[in-house]
Amino acid sequence: MLVQLDKSSSIPLYLQIxxxxxxxxxSGALPEGSRLPPQRELAAQLGVNRTTVINAYxxxxxxxxxxxxxxxxxxxxxxxxxxxxxxxxxxxxxEVFSLRMQxxxxxxxxxxxxxxxxxxxxxxxxxxxxxxxxxxxxxxxxMDEVLRRDGRTLLQHCPTEGHFPLRxxxxxxxxxxxxxxxxxxxxxxxxSQQGLDLVARLLLEPGDAVITESPSxxxxxxxxxxxxxxxxxxxxxEQGMRIDLLEQILARRRPKLxxxxxxxxxxxGVTLSLERRHQLLALAQRYQVxxxxxxxxxxxxxEGRPMPTLKSLDRYGHVLYLSTFSKMLFPGLRLGWLAxxxxxxxxxxxxxxxxxxxxxxxxxxxxxxxxRRGLLDAHLNRLRKIYAxxxxxMCDALQRYCPPGLTWNHPEGGFYLWCHLPQNLRAxxxxxxxxxxxxxFIVGDAFHVDGGGQEWMRLNFTYHxxxxxxxxxxxxxxxxxxxxxxxxxxxxxxxxxxxxx
Numbered sequence: 001m002l003v004q005l006d007k008s009s010s011i012p013l014y015l016q017i018x019x020x021x022x023x024x025x026x027s028g029a030l031p032e033g034s035r036l037p038p039q040r041e042l043a044a045q046l047g048v049n050r051t052t053v054i055n056a057y058x059x060x061x062x063x064x065x066x067x068x069x070x071x072x073x074x075x076x077x078x079x080x081x082x083x084x085x086x087x088x089x090x091x092x093x094x095e096v097f098s099l100r101m102q103x104x105x106x107x108x109x110x111x112x113x114x115x116x117x118x119x120x121x122x123x124x125x126x127x128x129x130x131x132x133x134x135x136x137x138x139x140x141x142x143m144d145e146v147l148r149r150d151g152r153t154l155l156q157h158c159p160t161e162g163h164f165p166l167r168x169x170x171x172x173x174x175x176x177x178x179x180x181x182x183x184x185x186x187x188x189x190x191x192s193q194q195g196l197d198l199v200a201r202l203l204l205e206p207g208d209a210v211i212t213e214s215p216s217x218x219x220x221x222x223x224x225x226x227x228x229x230x231x232x233x234x235x236x237x238e239q240g241m242r243i244d245l246l247e248q249i250l251a252r253r254r255p256k257l258x259x260x261x262x263x264x265x266x267x268x269g270v271t272l273s274l275e276r277r278h279q280l281l282a283l284a285q286r287y288q289v290x291x292x293x294x295x296x297x298x299x300x301x302x303e304g305r306p307m308p309t310l311k312s313l314d315r316y317g318h319v320l321y322l323s324t325f326s327k328m329l330f331p332g333l334r335l336g337w338l339a340x341x342x343x344x345x346x347x348x349x350x351x352x353x354x355x356x357x358x359x360x361x362x363x364x365x366x367x368x369x370x371x372r373r374g375l376l377d378a379h380l381n382r383l384r385k386i387y388a389x390x391x392x393x394m395c396d397a398l399q400r401y402c403p404p405g406l407t408w409n410h411p412e413g414g415f416y417l418w419c420h421l422p423q424n425l426r427a428x429x430x431x432x433x434x435x436x437x438x439x440x441f442i443v444g445d446a447f448h449v450d451g452g453g454q455e456w457m458r459l460n461f462t463y464h465x466x467x468x469x470x471x472x473x474x475x476x477x478x479x480x481x482x483x484x485x486x487x488x489x490x491x492x493x494x495x496x497x498x499x500x501x
Contacts, residue, residue, distance in 0.1 A: 002129045005046055017056035021214050025065050025076055030266075036066065036074040108346050122226050122472035124441045124459040127266065127415050132465065133386060134380045139330075142375070143366045154365040160349045160357060162188025162337070163364035169371050178312030179321070181339050187348050190359045192296060192324035192336035195225045198351050199257075199320060200290055203342070204229050209255040215447030215456075217266045219293065220259060223319055229256075231449050240272030241266065243279045250287045258289055263307055264297040264414025267447050267458040271307055271412065281310060284288065284318045291319045296327045297414040299380055302388035303415040304412050317341045325367065327378055333363045391417070393466040394459065396431055397473035403480050408459075417459045418444075433483055 003020045005013055024030045036042070041055065043050040057074050060066045068074045146154060161167065167183040174181045189195045196219065204210065206228030214233035224231055232255060234246050241260060249255070260280070262272035272280070284291050293310040294425070299308075311321035324336035338348065352358075370376060391410075394417060398408060405422025427443035434440060444456025461469065464487060 003042075003046060005048070013050045014048055014055035014059065017042075017046070017048075017053065018059035021056070021060060022063065022065060025060075030076050032076055034076045035072070036076070066280070120438055120462065121435075122468055122475065124439070124461075124463070124472060124476075126445060126463065127327070128463055129327060129329070129383070129460055130386075130390075130464070133379075133383060134330060136380075137365065138375050139370060142370045142373070143362075146365045146369055147362070152363065154361050156361070158361040158364065160185070160353050161345070162359060163361065164184075165367055165372070166364045166368035167337075169368055170339070173371075174309075174311065174321070174339055177306075178308055179339065180315075181311070181321075185339050186365060187338045187340070187345050187346060187352070188359050189324075189336040189338055189352075191326060191331075191334040191355055192294065192322050193205050193219055193223075194355070195291075195322045195336055195354075196220050196294075197337045198348050199322070199338070200224060200227050200229075202347055202351055203257055203290065205256075208257075209253050210248065211246065211255045211289075213260060213265065214450070215267055215444065215453055217261060218261070218442075218446045220294070221447070221449055224259075225449070226326050233449060236265070236268055236270050236420065238270065238354055240270050240276055241274045241280070243283070246280070247283055250283055250289065254287075258284060258291045259294065260291065260310075260312055261294045261296075262403045263412055264300065264411055266297070266414070267442070267444070268418040268455075269409050269411030269414050269416050274307065277308070277310055277313055281313055281318065286315055293319050293321050294412045295321065295323045296347065298323070298451040300384060300415070301392065301413040302384050311339060320344060328383065329367075329376065333360070333367065335359060335363055335367060347370075377435055387415075387462050388468055390464070390469060392462045394461040394469050394473060397470045398477075401470075401474045401477035403477065403484060406480070415460050415462050417461060419457050419459060421455045422459065422480070423484060423487065424455070425480065426454050428454070430457065430483060431481055433479040434476055437479055439472045439479070440441055441476070 007013065009016065011019075021030070021036065022375050030036075037045070038058065039050050039053045043053045045138075046053075057066065057068060060074075061068055065077060066074050067077050164183060166188060167186040170186050170188075171181045171183045179309055200223050204224075204227055207230065208233050209230045210224055211232045211234060212224070214235050216233075221231070232249055232253065234241050234249070236242065240262060246258075260272070260279075262277065262280075264271055280291070283289075291310060295309055298306065298309060309321065311319045321339040322336065325333055326336065338345070340348070363498075395408065396408060398406060398417075398419070403422055406419060408417045408419040411417070421430065427441075427445065431441065431443055441460075442458045444453030444458065445451065447453055447458070464472065
């Protein structure tokens, strides 16, 4: 057996021995069943201490290449190299994936994003703002200016916490709404979805209990389920989360987190009343449970006075506040923020560094300047007026073109109508029929963890013009009429059609 040592190398001698023998075994020069030289013999041959050879053989045994037995010495294992008769083949990736992740990952969110991009479908599915209202000229001008002025700086890395002027503006914005927040309490995120993931990873372990509303945002349900937490759901009524039921659960269980969308909730559009907001904070304080307040729609209030955020009412640091620019400006910016006590931000920064080091620097600089000049406020004022008109156009079209028995809410803000289907229709069956007419929506059961919501659907009213909304609702009404007619003519037929979008 040919082993050559380089005693001037920085590689330890025992590793040189084990690496060369490993190559001989894997190349077939030392076939299965071959006996390696006795330790004393090889040590004398190589001019090294016997302990060096012992360590080399132990490395080979740890790699599963040899077996050492009393009486036989050290022998090359029969499993040391793969059988040459098996042809190479692609790795079966589906067999490598975590079983827990396979069970929790749902392609619905991905499919919804793809559906929104299709030009031939009137989609009421995606929760995105209207592209025809994007303030492109103003944002382009700001982007050009900051690039021309600060390009060499802003195209480099920035602090993980985020661009300080943007954090400062966000803190001032939240302070105007009553929150006790400074720039030190703000972390800029690559979209609020990153914030959901970071909070879950920071606070939760598999098996922990988390309280959510039912129904709730499908994106956060997927995050929690992927971690393996137990979801304890609280139903909603016209005033938001049922706080009386929440207190019963808090008294019996010890949840690690309460997640809520208290303002223009997704998918229902319901807003938690002021009285219940105070009750929720009092319970969180009594039972020492943190609250994650998700507020992507709070700036999009179309009538009445805006409701104070939970963060602005919180005096004891129980609320983590999460929001995003994706709903009020451009989703492609992928910029959101988390406002929380400093100990939370400090730990969150370390977690974020493991993910992406920092969020989009160029976008942060441009956005800070855009907001500082008052351009965001001007844009929001325009959105509030037009989105209210689109909401009313959708409600009028549903009343005019859909069959009796369909009911829906009339939200004071946000993006969505939450609709209950008539006469035992099921949303997935309707989606399949509507897709044939090139119109789409999100089925209600996507927002439930208990199999509920099958007779509900969520419609987005912000994305399309009023004319397109009316046409889409017409097609949706035709699909409902078709299903209802089938129910009357073929009452025993199973309508288990799968969506084709």
